[in-house]
Amino acid sequence: MKSPLAALFLREWRLARRIGGGGAMGVVFFLIMVTITPFAIGPDLNLLGRIGPAILWIAALLATLLGLDRLFQADHEDGSLDLLRMADTPLELVVLVKCLAHWAATGLPLVIAAPVFGLMLALEPPALAGVTASLFVGTPALTFMGAMGAALTATLRRGGLLMSILVLPMTVPVLIFGVSSAAAATDVSLSFTTPFLVLCALTLASAAGAPFAAAAALRNLGE
Amino acid sequence: MWKYANPTFFLALVARVLPWVAGLTVLLLAVGLYMTFFVAPADYQQGDTVRIMYIHVPAAWLSVFCYMTMAASALGTLVWRHPLADAAQKAAAPIGAAFTFICLVTGSLWGKPMWGTWWVWDARLTSVLVLFLIYLGLIALWQTIEEPGRAARAAAILTLIGVVNIPIIKFSVDWWNTLHQPASVFRMGGPTIHPTMLWPLMVMALAFTMLFLTLHLMATRNEILRRRVHRLTMLAAGSGESDVAGARFADQEA
Numbered sequence: 359m360k361s362p363l364a365a366l367f368l369r370e371w372r373l374a375r376r377i378g379g380g381g382a383m384g385v386v387f388f389l390i391m392v393t394i395t396p397f398a399i400g401p402d403l404n405l406l407g408r409i410g411p412a413i414l415w416i417a418a419l420l421a422t423l424l425g426l427d428r429l430f431q432a433d434h435e436d437g438s439l440d441l442l443r444m445a446d447t448p449l450e451l452v453v454l455v456k457c458l459a460h461w462a463a464t465g466l467p468l469v470i471a472a473p474v475f476g477l478m479l480a481l482e483p484p485a486l487a488g489v490t491a492s493l494f495v496g497t498p499a500l501t502f503m504g505a506m507g508a509a510l511t512a513t514l515r516r517g518g519l520l521m522s523i524l525v526l527p528m529t530v531p532v533l534i535f536g537v538s539s540a541a542a543a544t545d546v547s548l549s550f551t552t553p554f555l556v557l558c559a560l561t562l563a564s565a566a567g568a569p570f571a572a573a574a575a576l577r578n579l580g581e
Numbered sequence: 582m583w584k585y586a587n588p589t590f591f592l593a594l595v596a597r598v599l600p601w602v603a604g605l606t607v608l609l610l611a612v613g614l615y616m617t618f619f620v621a622p623a624d625y626q627q628g629d630t631v632r633i634m635y636i637h638v639p640a641a642w643l644s645v646f647c648y649m650t651m652a653a654s655a656l657g658t659l660v661w662r663h664p665l666a667d668a669a670q671k672a673a674a675p676i677g678a679a680f681t682f683i684c685l686v687t688g689s690l691w692g693k694p695m696w697g698t699w700w701v702w703d704a705r706l707t708s709v710l711v712l713f714l715i716y717l718g719l720i721a722l723w724q725t726i727e728e729p730g731r732a733a734r735a736a737a738i739l740t741l742i743g744v745v746n747i748p749i750i751k752f753s754v755d756w757w758n759t760l761h762q763p764a765s766v767f768r769m770g771g772p773t774i775h776p777t778m779l780w781p782l783m784v785m786a787l788a789f790t791m792l793f794l795t796l797h798l799m800a801t802r803n804e805i806l807r808r809r810v811h812r813l814t815m816l817a818a819g820s821g822e823s824d825v826a827g828a829r830f831a832d833q834e835a
Contacts, residue, residue: 513726523717571738
């Protein structure tokens with residue numbers, strides 16, 4: 359017999375893979391963001407190479423957030439959220455597993471696509487490695503923070519915009535340290551490890567804290 | 582403590598205390614503004630623009646103080662489920678947003694002549710801007726969720742998440758090398774600011790605190806009354822009665 363959390367992970371993963379709006383759509387959105395930026399600021403490759411990591415980070419942030427509004431909403435609509443809430447498994451762990459599955463289905467494809475899209479922005483190989491590594495350790499933090507917003511707005515019909523308003527201010531530290539560690543990868547005078555470790559710490563801290571906040575918000579829905 | 586948390590008792594208390602608090606606020610603001618413009622000396626470097634400080638600094642303090650009030654009320658909402666805490670929380674958000682806005686605008690006006698720019702992206706300014714955004718997010722959340730109890734608990738969770746930002750604001754000038762100057766009043770080893778400037782600042786800070794207290798008491802009272810009116814309207818609608826004004830009157834009599 360499978361453990362409930364493994365079963366939940368598989369269920370979330372399958373839902374994200376099979377129902378539209380999952381990982382592939384996030385990557386397409388990511389690509390579109392990367393494509394329209396040079397139209398806005400001009401096709402100067404030197405400039406693009408310099409601000410490329412920032413573009414990739416902002417695109418990844420928005421792509422993550424756009425997919426997150428359905429994290430609990432769909433479960434709320436079909437009633438499975440009530441079952442999860444009444445189950446023996448703590449709701450905090452359920453949230454954690456749902457976040458991990460969501461990240462594996464939508465965040466990880468963004469990380470994998472980042473080096474390819476980075477080439478389009480004329481990033482140097484060290485910068486490509488830096489931005490990919492920083493996205494790999496940083497995007498889970500975005501998913502966890504977004505889960506808090508998704509839980510708060512799960513019952514609202516137009517929760518997506520509100521969720522972005524609530525969550526985006528909280529993601530500022532992740533963005534700062536993500537972009538600075540990506541920038542440090544190209545500049546030898548800057549330390550790469552310091553911002554990178556802070557980014558790891560942000561991810562771990564949000565993984566530890568966000569499930570509690572999100573679970574509290576989900577319990578509030580049922581009352 | 583529970584006696585004071587009873588909404589009806591709270592309304593009676595507010596009715597008695599509010600005139601005094603409001604009067605004190607007006608008095609302190611008058612004295613503080615007089616000191617700001619006529620008593621406090623001009624700075625030897627900054628000239629008269631230093632007088633912006635007497636608005637800017639108290640507004641900044643109050644923006645954080647208001648958030649902490651809101652966070653304390655949020656605990657009251659989540660732990661004790663008290664309706665008065667809900668109302669206090671909801672009432673504080675727009676006031677805090679207003680103080681933060683005043684702080685940002687006066688800081689910007691001060692920054693133009695002193696730093697040569699309206700805005701810099703340094704840690705202190707950015708973290709206060711994030712505080713402003715959190716206030717706006719909270720107001721949006723309050724407006725979006727219709728059922729008051731649920732809205733209060735959702736806002737309480739978000740408020741407590743946002744508390745992370747408060748130490749960042751406080752220590753941003755120490756942790757990062759910012760254009761904004763470090764703390765000069767509440768610091769180890771006493772204030773570095775001259776008494777002729779410290780006194781007007783303290784009077785203004787007290788005036789702003791009283792202003793916050795006045796506004797917060799009024800807004801909390803209004804929120805309680807608004808909920809009562811709403812409930813009575815629903816009751817009247819439910820019983821097929823159209824005389825809502827009569828129901829309100831009857832409630833006041835009781």
